[in-house]
Amino acid sequence: KQEVTQIPAALSVPEGENLVLNCSFTDSAIYNLQWFRQDPGKGLTSLLLIQSSQREQTSGRLNASLDKSSGRSTLYIAASQPGDSATYLCAVRGYAGNNRKLIWGLGTSLAVNP
Amino acid sequence: GAGVSQTPSNKVTEKGKYVELRCDPISGHTALYWYRQSLGQGPEFLIYFQGTGAADDSGLPNDRFFAVRPEGSVSTLKIQRTERGDSAVYLCASSLGQTNTEAFFGQGTRLTVV
Numbered sequence: 001k002q003e004v005t006q007i008p009a010a011l012s013v014p015e016g017e018n019l020v021l022n023c024s025f026t027d028s029a030i031y032n033l034q035w036f037r038q039d040p041g042k043g044l045t046s047l048l049l050i051q052s053s054q055r056e057q058t059s060g061r062l063n064a065s066l067d068k069s070s071g072r073s074t075l076y077i078a079a080s081q082p083g084d085s086a087t088y089l090c091a092v093r094g095y096a097g098n099n100r101k102l103i104w105g106l107g108t109s110l111a112v113n114p
Numbered sequence: 115g116a117g118v119s120q121t122p123s124n125k126v127t128e129k130g131k132y133v134e135l136r137c138d139p140i141s142g143h144t145a146l147y148w149y150r151q152s153l154g155q156g157p158e159f160l161i162y163f164q165g166t167g168a169a170d171d172s173g174l175p176n177d178r179f180f181a182v183r184p185e186g187s188v189s190t191l192k193i194q195r196t197e198r199g200d201s202a203v204y205l206c207a208s209s210l211g212q213t214n215t216e217a218f219f220g221q222g223t224r225l226t227v228v
Contacts, residue, residue: 004156034217043120043205043221044157089156093217101147101170102207102217104156 002027002094006105014113015082021075021108023090028068031093034102035064035075038087047088048075080112116140118220120206126226127196135191135223139208146189147209147217148181150202157205163189196227 003026013019023033032051036044048057048064050073056065063076073090087109091102119138127133139146144165149157159173166186174180178196183189193200203222209215 036219041224043203044207044219046216046218049216091157091217101159101162101173102149102157106154106156 002030002092002103004090004092004103004105006088006090006108008108009106010109010111012111012113013080015080017080017112019077019080019110021077021088021110023073023075023105025071025073025092025103027094028071029095030068031095033064033066033073033090033092035062035073036089036091038089038107040086044089077110080110082112082114084112085110118206118208118218120204120220120223122223123221124224124226126228129196129198129227131196133193133196133225135193135204135225137189137191137206137208137220139187139189139206140218141187143208143210143218144186145209145211145215146183147207148189148191149205149207151205151222152202160191160204193225196225198227201225201227 005024007022030052034049035047038044050057050066061078066073087107089107091104121136146163148160151157161171161181162169163183178194181191203224205222207217207219209217
């Protein structure tokens with residue numbers, strides 16, 4: 001059974017720091033991995049999607065890497081800003097039967113202080 | 115539409131009442147997912163549609179929950195005899211297909227059962 005873990009659960013940093021958020025998964029048989037952002041009381045915003053054949057994806061100050069064999073992904077945030085404060089969730093899409101549902105971590109709650 | 119649309123954004127109902135939550139996916143997306151999220155938790159899978167059919171409804175917690183997607187586009191999640199434990203944010207997502215495609219989420223419906 002696929003399990004997704006995110007470390008740390010919470011992180012508080014001063015503005016300008018470069019950050020690394022970690023996501024690990026137990027079953028390497030995945031189609032893809034997706035990083036999301038969630039603001040308090042809001043829905044989920046997709047940040048980056050990495051296919052199983054890819055090693056990394058970049059969007060602006062965000063870079064996500066994927067090491068499928070070791071079951072790990074990292075989200076790198078460069079030059080963090082107070083507007084980056086949110087919960088970051090990773091989810092993997094697996095092969096379970098007829099369903100390609102996303103399996104989720106519990107998220108990392110990030111606070112970037114001015 | 116431009117994104118996944120969910121209505122209503124907030125719903126307060128009395129225990130025992132019936133509620134319907136609507137999801138309007140991105141045009142052309144054949145895959146549609148319902149999740150629910152409780153405070154401090156990751157999303158919990160409920161049901162997955164591929165086209166008009168429910169390909170996997172294994173996440174529905176009991177027979178009070180039912181979902182339809184009669185024309186392969188809009189979906190309605192129906193909850194009968196609501197209970198206080200049903201209170202959560204109900205999230206809908208759509209994607210082009212099942213596998214290597216990005217999932218896009220709506221803003222969710224916050225259901226409160228009093």
